Amino acid sequence: xxxxxxxxxxxxxxxxxxxxxxxxxxxxxxxxxxxxxxxxxxxxxxxxxxxxxxxxxxxxxxxxxxxxxxxxxxxxxxxxxxxxxxxxxxxxxxxxxxxxxxxxxxxxxxxxxxxxxxxxxxxxxxxxxxxxxxxxxxxxxxxxxxxxxxxxxxxxxxxxxxxxxxxxxxxxxxxxxxxxxxxxxxxxxxxxxxxxxxxxxxxxxxxxxxxxxxxxxxxxxxxxxxxxxxxxxxxxxxxxxxxxxxxxxxxxxxx
Ligand SMILES: Nc1ncnc2c1ncn2[C@@H]1O[C@H](COP(=O)(O)OP(=O)(O)OP(=O)(O)O)[C@@H](O)[C@H]1O
Numbered sequence: 001x002x003x004x005x006x007x008x009x010x011x012x013x014x015x016x017x018x019x020x021x022x023x024x025x026x027x028x029x030x031x032x033x034x035x036x037x038x039x040x041x042x043x044x045x046x047x048x049x050x051x052x053x054x055x056x057x058x059x060x061x062x063x064x065x066x067x068x069x070x071x072x073x074x075x076x077x078x079x080x081x082x083x084x085x086x087x088x089x090x091x092x093x094x095x096x097x098x099x100x101x102x103x104x105x106x107x108x109x110x111x112x113x114x115x116x117x118x119x120x121x122x123x124x125x126x127x128x129x130x131x132x133x134x135x136x137x138x139x140x141x142x143x144x145x146x147x148x149x150x151x152x153x154x155x156x157x158x159x160x161x162x163x164x165x166x167x168x169x170x171x172x173x174x175x176x177x178x179x180x181x182x183x184x185x186x187x188x189x190x191x192x193x194x195x196x197x198x199x200x201x202x203x204x205x206x207x208x209x210x211x212x213x214x215x216x217x218x219x220x221x222x223x224x225x226x227x228x229x230x231x232x233x234x235x236x237x238x239x240x241x242x243x244x245x246x247x248x249x250x251x252x253x254x255x
Contacts, residue, residue, distance in 0.1 A: 005027075005064065006028040006051070006062070006082070007062070008061075009062075011047065011057055011059070011062065012057060012059035013043070013049075013057055020043045020046045021043040022230040023060070024043070026235060028174065031204055032223070033197070033206070033207045034206070035223075036225045037211065037224055037225070037227070037241075038233075043227050047227075048210060051082065053069065053074040053078075056071040057070055065173075083175060083176065085176070087182065089160055089163050091151040095150065096149060097162050098134055098135075098147040100166055101133070101162075101165060101169050104167075134169065137165040137168060137169050140165070146158060156183050160180060160188075164177070164195070168205070172205055174206050175199065175207050176207075177208070177209050177210070178210045179211055181212075196209070226244070226246075226247050233250060
């Protein structure tokens with residue numbers, strides 16, 4: 001196996017008396033599609049919040065290509081190439097689809113205020129590049145026709161695709177998707193599965209996925225980590241996970 005891109009070691013997160021994440025460990029290989037599943041409240045989103053810098057973990061380590069990113073804060077983690085979507089889509093709803101993609105690049109580029117003020121040639125070139133990138137990603141996601149619509153007015157499935165485009169336009173190494181299939185119809189779910197695979201193939205991104213839709217998880221993931229009550233209870237290929245007794249019990253126990 002090649003060297004891990006992202007390593008999570010003995011990760012723990014405590015909220016008062018609740019140990020929401022307890023000794024979670026896994027690694028993500030370059031270009032791997034890896035899913036975290038588990039019943040409601042298992043701690044999946046909390047793991048995401050720790051990795052993406054929204055929470056400072058109570059314990060354990062998180063490294064990206066060998067360097068620690070634990071506790072760096074969400075902006076710094078994103079700048080290092082680990083970006084995410086949210087369970088409830090978070091876009092700038094009153095800005096257009098195109099503007100959402102331009103803002104994502106500005107935040108990343110830290111464009112100089114003075115260069116903008118004096119409208120230097122370099123600044124204009126960067127602006128044109130940002131516009132070209134944004135239009136490219138709107139095309140890629142089948143959203144070009146909606147470029148000038150406020151993001152909040154787009155159909156839900158389109159908002160989800162725009163949110164993924166907003167991540168991808170920053171050229172991440174790791175794309176983290178938190179329940180990307182929630183609220184999508186069956187055709188949109190199929191398209192999403194194809195999209196995730198395509199992003200990995202064409203853009204070399206590794207994907208970390210939280211998802212309740214087992215069809216999508218089993219169809220797209222190479223490996224799956226199963227959590228229950230904050231703890232990892234199984235990890236393996238979709239085939240192994242499907243037949244794991246603890247996993248079956250965790251899910252049947254929920255019904
Ligand atoms: N900021 C917080 N403060 C206190 N408790 C929290 C906080 N965030 C999450 N929790 C608790 O931690 C536990 C794990 O929550 P988390 O959202 O990570 O689970 P999940 O596996 O993502 O669930 P779901 O599938 O429902 O999204 C839950 O008991 C939750 O109530």
